[in-house]
Amino acid sequence: MYRGELAKMHVSYSDPVQYSFLINKEDIPLNRLIGVNIKINWHGKVVCNCGRIMPKFYRQNFCYQCFWNSPLASQSIFKPELCTADLGIEERDLEWEKNFQIAPHYVYLSNSSGLKVGITRKGQELTRWIDQGASQAILVAEVPNRRLSGLIEVELKKSIADKTNWRKMLSGVPQNLNMTNEKEYCLSLISKEMQQYVLQNNNVTNINYPVNTYPQKITSLSLLKSASFEGRLEGIKGQYLLLDNNRVFNVRSHQGFIV
Numbered sequence: 626m627y628r629g630e631l632a633k634m635h636v637s638y639s640d641p642v643q644y645s646f647l648i649n650k651e652d653i654p655l656n657r658l659i660g661v662n663i664k665i666n667w668h669g670k671v672v673c674n675c676g677r678i679m680p681k682f683y684r685q686n687f688c689y690q691c692f693w694n695s696p697l698a699s700q701s702i703f704k705p706e707l708c709t710a711d712l713g714i715e716e717r718d719l720e721w722e723k724n725f726q727i728a729p730h731y732v733y734l735s736n737s738s739g740l741k742v743g744i745t746r747k748g749q750e751l752t753r754w755i756d757q758g759a760s761q762a763i764l765v766a767e768v769p770n771r772r773l774s775g776l777i778e779v780e781l782k783k784s785i786a787d788k789t790n791w792r793k794m795l796s797g798v799p800q801n802l803n804m805t806n807e808k809e810y811c812l813s814l815i816s817k818e819m820q821q822y823v824l825q826n827n828n829v830t831n832i833n834y835p836v837n838t839y840p841q842k843i844t845s846l847s848l849l850k851s852a853s854f855e856g857r858l859e860g861i862k863g864q865y866l867l868l869d870n871n872r873v874f875n876v877r878s879h880q881g882f883i884v
Contacts, residue, residue, distance in 0.1 A: 627646075631646075631881065632646075633880055638832070641836075642755050642832060642834055665874070666853045667848040667852040667884050672883065673688040682881065696717040696725070699716050700716070706775030706776050706778070711723075726770055726772065730769075731767055733745065734762065735762040736804065737759040738790035738793035740785055740786065740807055742786070742811070755832060761831055762804070762832070763827065764826060765812075767822060767824055795843060796839055834861065844871055848879055864876045
């Protein structure tokens with residue numbers, strides 16, 4: 626039995642993806658537990674990233690102070706086109722924002738519940754795709770900062786989805802797409818100003834997940850509604866544990882829960 630603060634699962638790209646929990650600095654492999662009964666109990670406390678322990682979060686896994694003051698909860702986290710650090714303009718903490726925003730970023734296409742566009746920091750693309758449950762992915766452009774990646778994404782999402790349908794993603798493996806052709810279509814949507822950042826590399830990454838059985842009619846589990854659950858682990862995809870009886874548990878949305 627393990628006790629500690631829940632964090633998103635660590636992932637390693639292989640065939641299939643390897644998953645683990647890091648609890649109290651101990652790495653717990655999860656793939657070996659597929660087919661095994663597991664139980665998770667919530668102890669009624671959560672931990673904010675600032676270290677504050679409380680009965681529940683104020684909003685979006687933050688305490689009140691962090692939600693309104695931390696750069697981790699700023700508007701540009703959710704809308705990268707609003708980033709301003711590369712322009713020397715502070716949003717909440719300019720030094721932190723420079724470190725976070727002024728670095729090479731990718732714009733990509735992925736296939737999780739269908740075609741979608743997204744952005745990620747260079748070097749984090751595999752983790753990003755796996756966390757979203759993507760089965761295929763291809764890079765579209767590389768830019769020098771987060772703001773520019775957001776601006777390209779804004780252009781593309783006028784014609785391409787920028788959200789994953791998580792229920793569809795968890796229901797099975799999506800139909801394969803010709804990702805090279807999809808990228809070619811995207812290039813016609815990018816403005817001339819941004820064309821300089823387009824990548825010529827058309828390598829497609831394929832990702833397989835450790836799943837024995839996909840749920841058919843999904844029931845989402847929440848520790849806020851029921852502080853304990855148990856059942857047979859049928860698989861792992863994205864940041865979800867897939868359990869018997871068509872139940873799924875979103876690990877990432879429960880970051881900070883003491884279990």
